[in-house]
Amino acid sequence: MTRPAHQSVTIVDVAEAAGVSKSTAGRALAGAAEVSARTRDNVVRVAAELGYRPNQVARSMITGTTETVGVVIPEMSNRFFSAALQSIARTIRKHDYELLVSSTEGEPALERRSVEVLSTKRVDGLIVAPVGGADADHLRRLTEIGTALVLLDRPAPKATSASLVSVNNIEASRLAVDHLIGLGHRHIGIISEARPDSAPAGATELEPTAHWPSTLRLAGYMRAMTDAGLTVRPGHIAHSAYSSAASYAAATRLLRATPPVTAIYCTDNVLSAGAFAALQDSGRDCPGEVSLIGFDDHEWAPLVRPRLTVVAQPTEVIGITAAEELLAAIADPTRQPATHLLPARLITRDSTAPPGRAAAGG
Amino acid sequence: MTRPAHQSVTIVDVAEAAGVSKSTAGRALAGAAEVSARTRDNVVRVAAELGYRPNQVARSMITGTTETVGVVIPEMSNRFFSAALQSIARTIRKHDYELLVSSTEGEPALERRSVEVLSTKRVDGLIVAPVGGADADHLRRLTEIGTALVLLDRPAPKATSASLVSVNNIEASRLAVDHLIGLGHRHIGIISEARPDSAPAGATELEPTAHWPSTLRLAGYMRAMTDAGLTVRPGHIAHSAYSSAASYAAATRLLRATPPVTAIYCTDNVLSAGAFAALQDSGRDCPGEVSLIGFDDHEWAPLVRPRLTVVAQPTEVIGITAAEELLAAIADPTRQPATHLLPARLITRDSTAPPGRAAAGG
């Protein structure tokens, strides 16, 4: 009775036990209409008794599909990505797809590896938040071989035929800056991961980094300032690496700038915490002396004092939209790629107020 | 030139173009030693030119493995799980495995579905944070069919032959309570997702919920109180549903208890935010009038005022351990299941102080 098979009970076992051919067994299990109710019930019962588990790998071999989508992101513990992942998961599950997820730690080499491996595993489509600047051959390759691709959060230079789902970064910054300007601020500092020179004359360049969120947010800041007739001062643009600690240092620098800033706009969720801590430790009154705007709505934004005003991304909608766009692309390979630039929202709390107001005490 | 194949270029195409048999091509691509360097190089070159992508599905068909592990968790946007996921991902990637992840929204039916679907997709092993109380047939089934299984965060009643990786919840609570007792507190409240009557005489019962983290944390609180000769008062145990809002309400109730509590211990990360907000809004001075301990170390714990003292789980180690345990079980099916109860750590900040100390002002 020994059998070197990989699998305990196959459809052949079920067929034999039910006294039918494996084709009939297969049809019965698939709920095909052409099989008589009697034999179908019998087959199903026998399958249950035997503990038969269909083998999706074998099925994929034939159908050429895996009912699986891949997601490649820099980091899954990042709030933005974990929230996006959650809504992607929920959306695709409704369509009976599963999620193969790979995190790249922000490393281009790992991103390429992930995309290749998932492709090798024959995912039906891929959502990727690319990090690998200029080199996007691995993404272009996907569209060449006909794998559905949706870009999340940021575009990729060469992946022209992929859809993009992201917040409207330019407008997000405008929201923040206009709010501050409306309050009367004229000296507004910004903490950005982007290098000040990466967004020189706007955000329409074709440079590798020109369309990254941080670059666009910086560009949006510059544009909003300019449109309001305010001067964009290099000394008010603080570059920060992508960490809370770096942001702390950047904010500290900004607080010593001349002319002094009366407000700081923080362009990323991991940078917000560091900036807030720096402002707190500086002893400056917020919002009395310095206003602060964070990016992304955190659980803690209403918990700290002053409660933090933020520019919130529609994270959930972004995830849902990316998933739906991908499912649509899988269902219809001729579908044209679309760009979804979702609107951000300003959530006004207590960390922003008119400038020059002394601490009211108490 | 038309071909109804599912795949653009297969190993047969490569073989033909290279003028060898498909076995040789396969061996060359696999880097087998028995193939001459000359033909191997040639095959590899031709494969690259043709844009050949190996088909992992077909390979799995033969080997019976997928180099994929499944992870089933209640929610991936939850801080604890997203952090665990991240370290699981990193660990398995080093062993060239991929991650098929499914979130269950805390619904037992979805959990069963996820486990079955991933099993159908022939994952080599599964890490699950079970939620489905008494009904764990779907998990027992896995071990029956020989699929490696590791339980994360909480055990499952019937899945006896699976490893478990979790924090030591009893000791975690003892850490918190002993700290408070050491400061002089005698009236310590607790906010718990567990019903007070679920952990009556300790945590050694065999009831469905008896080993859930929340139950164990409550039991640990009761045990630590008792061991210190303090009275466990039902009025000081506030039950809360699993949400920040519910915890806010529970904390508010606790603040009105008689005799009054001088300290509150919060047993879960999502409950911590609500309790903190409630204490803040109550106008009570913390830690002057009431001390507070949260669970899990949040990004915001050092940002709020007072900075929050917490019991921190070794989230990263939990994820790594679960992944390694799973990989070991996959590699050696005869391996005996192990239980890893990792130690929690108390991070003392400013929200805990001796009781009865009036607000010092300023």
Add this chain to the structure above:
DNA sequence: CTGAAAGCGCTAACAT
């Protein structure tokens, strides 16, 4: 309505 046969792309004996 059911069965027989072919084959998805690949690896793994078994030859040579």
Add this chain to the structure above:
DNA sequence: ATGTTAGCGCTTTCAG
């Protein structure tokens, strides 16, 4: 060192 053959478990023509 290379080629030939036989499947992995399943779906899907094609016959009946």
